[in-house]
Amino acid sequence: xxxxxxxxxxxxxxxxxxxxxxxxxxxxxxxxxxxxxxxxxxxxxxxxxxxxxxxxxxxxxxxxxxxxxxxxxxxxxxxxxxxxxxxxxxxxxxxxxxxxxxxxxxxxxxxxxxxxxxxxxxxxxxxxxxxxxxxxxxxxxxxxxxxxxxxxxxxxxxxxxxxxxxxxxxx
Amino acid sequence: xxxxxxxxxxxxxxxxxxxxxxxxxxxxxxxxxxxxxxxxxxxxxxxxxxxxxxxxxxxxxxxxxxxxxxxxxxxxxxxxxxxxxxxxxxxxxxxxxxxxxxxxxxxxxxxxxxxxxxxxxxxxxxxxxxxxxxxxxxxxxxxxxxxxxxxxxxxxxxxxxxxxxxxxxxxxxxxxxxxxxxxxxxxxxxxxxxxxxxxxxxxxxxxxxxxxxxxxxxxxxxxxxxxxxxxxxxxxxxxxxxxxxxxxxxxxxxxxxxxxxxxxxxxxxxxxxxxxxxxxxxxxxxxxxxxxxxxxxxxxxxxxxxxxxxxxxxxxxxxxxxxxxxxxxxxxxxxxxxxxxxxxxxxxxxxxxxxxxxxxxxxxxxxxxxxx
Numbered sequence: 001x002x003x004x005x006x007x008x009x010x011x012x013x014x015x016x017x018x019x020x021x022x023x024x025x026x027x028x029x030x031x032x033x034x035x036x037x038x039x040x041x042x043x044x045x046x047x048x049x050x051x052x053x054x055x056x057x058x059x060x061x062x063x064x065x066x067x068x069x070x071x072x073x074x075x076x077x078x079x080x081x082x083x084x085x086x087x088x089x090x091x092x093x094x095x096x097x098x099x100x101x102x103x104x105x106x107x108x109x110x111x112x113x114x115x116x117x118x119x120x121x122x123x124x125x126x127x128x129x130x131x132x133x134x135x136x137x138x139x140x141x142x143x144x145x146x147x148x149x150x151x152x153x154x155x156x157x158x159x160x161x162x163x164x165x166x167x168x169x170x171x
Numbered sequence: 172x173x174x175x176x177x178x179x180x181x182x183x184x185x186x187x188x189x190x191x192x193x194x195x196x197x198x199x200x201x202x203x204x205x206x207x208x209x210x211x212x213x214x215x216x217x218x219x220x221x222x223x224x225x226x227x228x229x230x231x232x233x234x235x236x237x238x239x240x241x242x243x244x245x246x247x248x249x250x251x252x253x254x255x256x257x258x259x260x261x262x263x264x265x266x267x268x269x270x271x272x273x274x275x276x277x278x279x280x281x282x283x284x285x286x287x288x289x290x291x292x293x294x295x296x297x298x299x300x301x302x303x304x305x306x307x308x309x310x311x312x313x314x315x316x317x318x319x320x321x322x323x324x325x326x327x328x329x330x331x332x333x334x335x336x337x338x339x340x341x342x343x344x345x346x347x348x349x350x351x352x353x354x355x356x357x358x359x360x361x362x363x364x365x366x367x368x369x370x371x372x373x374x375x376x377x378x379x380x381x382x383x384x385x386x387x388x389x390x391x392x393x394x395x396x397x398x399x400x401x402x403x404x405x406x407x408x409x410x411x412x413x414x415x416x417x418x419x420x421x422x423x424x425x426x427x428x429x430x431x432x433x434x435x436x437x438x439x440x441x442x443x444x445x446x447x448x449x450x451x452x453x454x455x456x457x458x459x460x461x462x463x464x465x466x467x468x469x470x471x472x473x474x475x476x477x478x479x480x481x482x483x484x485x486x487x488x489x490x491x492x493x494x495x496x497x498x499x500x501x502x503x504x505x506x507x508x509x510x511x512x513x514x515x516x517x518x519x520x521x522x523x524x525x526x527x528x529x530x531x532x533x534x535x536x537x538x539x540x541x542x543x
Contacts, residue, residue, distance in 0.1 A: 072537040087534070093252040094530055100245035104214035106204035138542055145535040150216045151246065152528035155239075156521060158225045162237065163517055166227035 292371025376512025
């Protein structure tokens with residue numbers, strides 16, 4: 001199950017708990033099972049199973065998807081062909097990978113990312129499009145994120161293939 | 172679209188990072204559109220699929236090693252960073268100490284307990300257990316079977332009446348002189364028993380971790396709450412002991428290294444990297460090969476560059492100057508993933524790929540929302 005950012009966690013947590021009766025202050029710090037909680041979440045169980053990879057039950061997932069706060073912002077001064085984006089709660093992990101994928105786009109003249117200050121959870125991406133190219137900076141960003149997903153699919157596919165080959169070889 | 176197709180030699184040359192006596196050269200990748208005039212380096216998933224290659228070297232539950240070939244460092248590094256910091260595991264987060272009369276202080280003991288890696292049924296860990304949110308000051312804590320795992324540790328050291336007279340070994344002289352991770356008891360709550368029973372029970376991955384030492388009369392009595400967390404919050408939540416990659420070393424012998432020099436050359440590298448072979452008649456007969464008149468002598472050949480540590484020792488010796496070129500392949504990442512036991516090591520990598528994809532998918536949605 002993929003972990004979520006802080007903001008995301010909060011959102012999903014509160015979404016999940018709308019269904020359950022809140023506990024009395026737990027002085028004995030013992031774990032007790034609230035009957036109401038068990039019943040409500042129990043009813044969701046078949047949905048959670050159908051949900052595949054996702055750990056949250058489907059209700060909570062849907063709600064949190066909508067409730068997730070806006071983490072990408074277009075910075076002031078941006079034009080359609082040259083734009084800066086601010087990502088909240090992202091870092092070098094996504095920044096550098098995204099930069100590489102966007103730079104592979106032939107319509108992109110310039111792409112770079114920066115973390116302006118290490119104690120602020122912000123990551124900025126700058127994209128400039130070649131003059132006359134039939135796209136916009138926002139489209140280039142979207143394409144970059146899509147291409148990254150395609151790449152992940154290819155890596156997964158090749159990894160499983162290689163692992164199976166290795167297993168056969170060993171046996 | 173591609174007007175110029177570089178030769179294979181040129182492509183090989185481009186992907187080598189030069190390793191010289193004092194410097195490292197050609198570090199950055201250049202496979203971008205517009206870098207080489209007339210060449211096509213545009214994103215093409217089919218090209219990437221053809222170029223990408225994964226080869227396993229080892230695949231054990233606690234240690235996986237494989238080569239990821241044909242991608243960029245930014246991608247390889249994203250996977251590595253996600254494995255270390257973003258993949259969730261279960262670890263002790265809160266310790267409620269009822270009694271601790273051992274010499275190890277409460278806070279130190281709690282820290283030690285936090286660092287013990289645990290294992291449990293995969294389905295329960297992945298699907299049943301959810302995030303636990305630390306309560307704000309004015310909030311009531313929410314401890315449920317789906318976000319909290321309860322453990323207890325209750326040991327008292329006593330004299331062993333059956334110990335031989337004159338015995339000096341504390342472990343024989345007393346009961347529970349040493350407190351180990353295996354003394355921790357898991358207490359299933361609610362629906363947890365469906366997911367974590369029998370083989371799937373939550374238990375320390377390594378039962379022999381020493382937690383504390385006791386003497387008769389000393390007691391440790393505590394309960395613990397485990398929650399899911401990620402390595403970026405605290406290293407105890409990291410699913411890996413180490414997750415790293417290195418670039419594939421290359422060794423190019425430009426001019427023959429023969430005889431005693433060859434033996435010395437082999438000693439400049441870890442064992443198995445350089446082999447010694449006899450110069451054949453055919454090679455000796457070849458004009459300009461550098462082998463003329465050396466038939467039967469030993470020559471240095473590169474056997475297994477992957478085992479090289481790239482110590483650059485061979486560059487320090489005068490006799491090898493100009494005869495050897497060291498480098499690393501920029502797109503060949505040799506991963507080494509050591510799991511702490513909660514995940515299988517190969518599953519950690521797969522999870523990191525899935526995680527990156529999910530990150531990108533969510534942000535794509537965010538960008539769409541931003542425009543709306």
